[in-house]
Amino acid sequence: MELILDKLTKQYHNKITVDRISLKLQKGVHGLLGANGAGKTTLMRMICGVLKPDSGTVTLDGIDVATEEYRAKLGYLPQDFGYYPEFTGMDFLLYMATLKGLTKKQAKRKANELLEIVSLKADENKKIKNYSGGMKQRLGIAQALLNNPSLLILDEPTAGLDPKERVRFRNIIAEIGKDNIVILSTHIVSDIEHVADNILMMKDGQLIYQGKWQENLGDLEQFYLKQFEED
Numbered sequence: 001m002e003l004i005l006d007k008l009t010k011q012y013h014n015k016i017t018v019d020r021i022s023l024k025l026q027k028g029v030h031g032l033l034g035a036n037g038a039g040k041t042t043l044m045r046m047i048c049g050v051l052k053p054d055s056g057t058v059t060l061d062g063i064d065v066a067t068e069e070y071r072a073k074l075g076y077l078p079q080d081f082g083y084y085p086e087f088t089g090m091d092f093l094l095y096m097a098t099l100k101g102l103t104k105k106q107a108k109r110k111a112n113e114l115l116e117i118v119s120l121k122a123d124e125n126k127k128i129k130n131y132s133g134g135m136k137q138r139l140g141i142a143q144a145l146l147n148n149p150s151l152l153i154l155d156e157p158t159a160g161l162d163p164k165e166r167v168r169f170r171n172i173i174a175e176i177g178k179d180n181i182v183i184l185s186t187h188i189v190s191d192i193e194h195v196a197d198n199i200l201m202m203k204d205g206q207l208i209y210q211g212k213w214q215e216n217l218g219d220l221e222q223f224y225l226k227q228f229e230e231d
């Protein structure tokens, strides 16, 4: 399994938001770090095919991002994910499963399985408006997993989670990353430090670091802060 970005570029007005990013990613958890405005969301939206690049390509095992075949392999939790407050967790997953083309029987089976994985089984009949931030995020991950994606994209998924939720979240992500490609963006180093197999660091639309974090470079947090200090 391989995700390939080739000179991916997006410009808004006079500002290049994503600047010729080329990358090859295999299975594992990839942590995308960058300050607010670095271009993370723009990059992720292009990887998900919801935003068309000005130039460059995105392919998963040779399949182009603009195809139905690619979409079938993709799971996406956007930053501004809209939940339906009056739905229960179970209803929401069944609804999303229908949108993704699962039959009623498949939907039921999958929803049950995922609620178990994200530890929401006991709360499946509670309305989402009564869920905590962490519970909503876990439900968001569950909906992204409905189609057994081999590529999972999570945009700032840890925003608003308390420390306990963060740990729980990390464990879920690590498990999924064993067999799939997971890309997760954040501006908080500690969110990915212990879970990411690979670090991607973005600044002003460019990748300034890519690879396993090398201990000889020192502390990741210090390195990260230094990159953004110079501005």
Ligand SMILES: Nc1ncnc2c1ncn2[C@@H]1O[C@H](COP(=O)(O)OP(=O)(O)OP(=O)(O)O)[C@@H](O)[C@H]1O
Pocket: 012, 017, 034, 035, 036, 037, 038, 039, 040, 041, 042, 043, 187
């Ligand atoms: N639709 C748009 N029109 C104009 N400018 C945009 C648009 N989307 C993003 N930008 C600009 O592109 C830059 C990068 O935005 P982006 O959301 O990709 O960054 P980010 O790293 O995800 O930051 P954040 O964590 O704040 O979401 C910002 O300067 C933003 O104002």
